[in-house]
Amino acid sequence: MALGKETEMGLKELFKANAEDYLMLTFLANKLEKMGRTEEAKMLREKATVEYGHATGIFEKLLANYDASKLLGDFAKEEDEEHVSEYNNVAMKAKEEGHNDIEAMLCAYADQEKGIAEASKKVLAMIGDFAKEEDEEHVSEYNNVAMKAKEEGHNDIEAMLCAYAEQEKDIAETAKKVAKAL
Numbered sequence: 001m002a003l004g005k006e007t008e009m010g011l012k013e014l015f016k017a018n019a020e021d022y023l024m025l026t027f028l029a030n031k032l033e034k035m036g037r038t039e040e041a042k043m044l045r046e047k048a049t050v051e052y053g054h055a056t057g058i059f060e061k062l063l064a065n066y067d068a069s070k071l072l073g074d075f076a077k078e079e080d081e082e083h084v085s086e087y088n089n090v091a092m093k094a095k096e097e098g099h100n101d102i103e104a105m106l107c108a109y110a111d112q113e114k115g116i117a118e119a120s121k122k123v124l125a126m127i128g129d130f131a132k133e134e135d136e137e138h139v140s141e142y143n144n145v146a147m148k149a150k151e152e153g154h155n156d157i158e159a160m161l162c163a164y165a166e167q168e169k170d171i172a173e174t175a176k177k178v179a180k181a182l
Contacts, residue, residue: 011058022048022052076118079116079117083110084113146165
């Protein structure tokens with residue numbers, strides 16, 4: 001059964017919150033370890049593991065009930081539009097307040113976020129293009145060469161290429177399934 005809009009949005013927010021909590025607890029634990037406070041660091045790591053488990057469980061539910069290629073597309077769009085804008089806005093505020101080091105850091109991060117979004121878009125397009133090319137071009141090419149080989153009396157080559165064409169169809173179907181799963 002498909003998720004309702006409110007459930008989907010709620011799960012996405014909970015996923016982000018748990019992932020954020022996991023990172024915060026992990027960063028704090030690392031800092032405490034550097035300070036020699038291993039017992040406190042251990043306690044925070046245990047809690048971070050719980051947060052990670054929550055984020056993982058929620059993410060699995062999202063993937064099970066959501067088109068993964070749309071999820072990746074939404075992620076790329078959010079990275080590109082929201083995160084880059086947010087980084088740049090905070091960077092400008094930091095600059096206004098005299099924190100040029102923070103501004104420089106956040107501007108660099110904004111560029112990296114843009115790169116992440118572009119890479120996500122490229123992965124989706126690449127898998128889709130690969131599946132289409134496998135299906136349309138390679139299978140056709142194998143069949144054309146197989147027919148030429150048959151015309152020239154090379155039945156063994158024709159049989160081999162026809163078998164390869166079937167395998168190419170299977171590769172294309174697998175690539176389509178992977179593209180849908182993403």
